[in-house]
Amino acid sequence: MNIIGLKHVTLKRGGRTLVTGFSNVIVKGRVTVIMGPNGTGKSSLLLALAGMMPATGKIILRGRPLNEHSRAELARAIAWQGDLPPTEFGLTVAQRLQLAGGEHHTDFSKSVSLMELGELLGRALGDLSSGERQRVELAALMLRDCPVWLLDEPTAHLDLRHQVICLNMLRRQSEHGRAVVVVLHDIQQAVSIADDVMLFDGRGNIAAGDVAVMLTRERLQAAFGVSLHDASLLLDYHVQENGHESTQ
Amino acid sequence: MLMFWLVLGAGEQWINPFDARGQDATILWELRLPRLLIAFSVGGLLALAGAWFQVLLGNPLAEPYVLGVAGSASVGAVAGLMLMPESAWVMSIGAFAGAWVGIVVVMAFSHLGPSRVLLAGVVLAAFWAAILALLLALLPEHGLGRAFAWMMGDLSHSDIPVPLLILAWVAALACGMLLSRSLDMLLLGERHASALGVDVHVLRRRLLWSASAVTAIAVTAAGTIGFVGLVVPHLMRLIFGTLHRFVLPASAVGGGLLLMLADTASRTVIAPAELPVGVLTAIIGVPVFLYLLLRRTS
Numbered sequence: 001m002n003i004i005g006l007k008h009v010t011l012k013r014g015g016r017t018l019v020t021g022f023s024n025v026i027v028k029g030r031v032t033v034i035m036g037p038n039g040t041g042k043s044s045l046l047l048a049l050a051g052m053m054p055a056t057g058k059i060i061l062r063g064r065p066l067n068e069h070s071r072a073e074l075a076r077a078i079a080w081q082g083d084l085p086p087t088e089f090g091l092t093v094a095q096r097l098q099l100a101g102g103e104h105h106t107d108f109s110k111s112v113s114l115m116e117l118g119e120l121l122g123r124a125l126g127d128l129s130s131g132e133r134q135r136v137e138l139a140a141l142m143l144r145d146c147p148v149w150l151l152d153e154p155t156a157h158l159d160l161r162h163q164v165i166c167l168n169m170l171r172r173q174s175e176h177g178r179a180v181v182v183v184l185h186d187i188q189q190a191v192s193i194a195d196d197v198m199l200f201d202g203r204g205n206i207a208a209g210d211v212a213v214m215l216t217r218e219r220l221q222a223a224f225g226v227s228l229h230d231a232s233l234l235l236d237y238h239v240q241e242n243g244h245e246s247t248q
Numbered sequence: 249m250l251m252f253w254l255v256l257g258a259g260e261q262w263i264n265p266f267d268a269r270g271q272d273a274t275i276l277w278e279l280r281l282p283r284l285l286i287a288f289s290v291g292g293l294l295a296l297a298g299a300w301f302q303v304l305l306g307n308p309l310a311e312p313y314v315l316g317v318a319g320s321a322s323v324g325a326v327a328g329l330m331l332m333p334e335s336a337w338v339m340s341i342g343a344f345a346g347a348w349v350g351i352v353v354v355m356a357f358s359h360l361g362p363s364r365v366l367l368a369g370v371v372l373a374a375f376w377a378a379i380l381a382l383l384l385a386l387l388p389e390h391g392l393g394r395a396f397a398w399m400m401g402d403l404s405h406s407d408i409p410v411p412l413l414i415l416a417w418v419a420a421l422a423c424g425m426l427l428s429r430s431l432d433m434l435l436l437g438e439r440h441a442s443a444l445g446v447d448v449h450v451l452r453r454r455l456l457w458s459a460s461a462v463t464a465i466a467v468t469a470a471g472t473i474g475f476v477g478l479v480v481p482h483l484m485r486l487i488f489g490t491l492h493r494f495v496l497p498a499s500a501v502g503g504g505l506l507l508m509l510a511d512t513a514s515r516t517v518i519a520p521a522e523l524p525v526g527v528l529t530a531i532i533g534v535p536v537f538l539y540l541l542l543r544r545t546s
Contacts, residue, residue: 085437
């Protein structure tokens with residue numbers, strides 16, 4: 001079931017057009033992975049979907065234009081995870097989680113235990129590593145009862161173990177009916193969780209469709225401007241393990 | 249209560265508040281009590297404004313005077329002194345008008361992000377400092393003493409009636425408490441706060457107006473008193489944690505108590521002469537702050 005619709009969406013930042021006339025739908029119960037070169041507007045698209053960046057065209061949430069929803073309504077429908085929050089004022093892990101949904105949330109213990117934060121609850125965010133802070137943000141996201149999750153490179157600071165935990169968690173959340181939209185740079189990670197892919201080409205166009213159709217050699221080469229033969233160091237492991245033909 | 253009793257009784261001569269008669273009672277209730285209440289409310293207002301500015305600008309070094317409001321108020325006060333040297337009121341009116349001129353100028357930049365508002369404020373503060381230096385150079389010599397006494401903080405009287413100052417303290421604290429959860433979310437940065445449902449533009453504008461208005465009231469009542477607005481919110485965070493439902497009331501009370509103590513010390517240390525209260529706030533506050541910082545770090 002569609003929860004967000006995009007109609008002829010155009011995004012600009014600093015006088016530069018990032019996305020031109022993009023139309024698509026975000027569907028509940030599916031993981032949509034956004035991929036593309038740096039600076040092409042992936043994070044901006046996430047912000048626009050969260051109602052935090054102006055866009056021309058129409059973004060429709062549950063049948064109503066996004067800009068007709070109040071900020072509180074948007075916060076109930078859409079959870080966004082992007083940059084790590086600042087640490088200057090000494091907020092602790094427990095307080096950060098409390099702001100997301102409260103320690104009385106039924107999933108509080110579950111999210112803390114899944115992200116392995118039990119020992120860190122009393123620590124200040126500023127005393128944690130980037131990876132630990134990323135895990136705090138993921139646990140905070142789990143406390144948001146929103147049908148749409150938007151995540152900007154959630155595995156960026158994580159070690160291998162927590163990358164796996166994170167991707168499995170996202171997969172499970174979509175199976176429970178959430179629409180999960182996630183920006184990723186790692187093709188193997190994308191293949192492992194994506195149902196749908198939006199592929200930016202760096203010229204304002206986004207191709208979108210099923211993962212098997214989108215992550216092909218030709219499309220990836222065209223989008224990133226690199227021969228996949230040159231990128232074999234990055235891709236062979238996946239090819240051997242998964243035998244996924246689309247990236248060979 | 250013990251502190252109130254001590255600071256009320258302390259002065260050039262100790263007077264027991266429970267046993268004051270005749271002239272002692274007059275000194276106690278008509279001179280010392282109003283001064284103590286001015287110190288308490290001004291200290292509390294400065295600490296509240298400091299806590300707000302720090303969150304609003306996302307900068308722990310922010311304080312009530314960071315956007316140049318104290319500078320423009322000083323310009324107004326000294327301009328008032330130049331125009332009507334004999335009138336006590338004109339200096340306060342000038343300070344209040346000057347503070348609001350400063351606020352209106354800063355508001356023109358309020359739509360920019362926190363770091364640019366801060367930059368604009370710092371540049372404006374330098375501009376007001378230059379104008380102030382110019383006015384001081386032109387001020388007749390006999391006016392310099394009053395101008396400097398005002399600029400270093402003067403709690404001996406307030407042209408804003410004491411009940412109004414206390415009302416401002418209560419109103420500011422109530423406002424802060426209503427916004428405390430939104431302020432907590434703003435600690436996560438504007439995008440995270442927005443994603444959690446805070447209308448960040450509205451909140452920022454409200455905070456900027458409230459913090460500036462509170463600063464204008466404090467500056468008009470007592471001149472410029474540094475340090476309280478910068479350090480008290482940090483002291484309270486070190487003691488009570490980060491959440492604003494604790495930090496704001498603790499700052500309102502803690503800032504008031506610190507300024508009351510500092511004022512009492514400024515009246516008694518070299519009595520019958522008085523020290524500028526701003527000097528004392530720094531001398532008392534810096535060691536306490538550094539001690540707590542070291543204790544927390546270790």
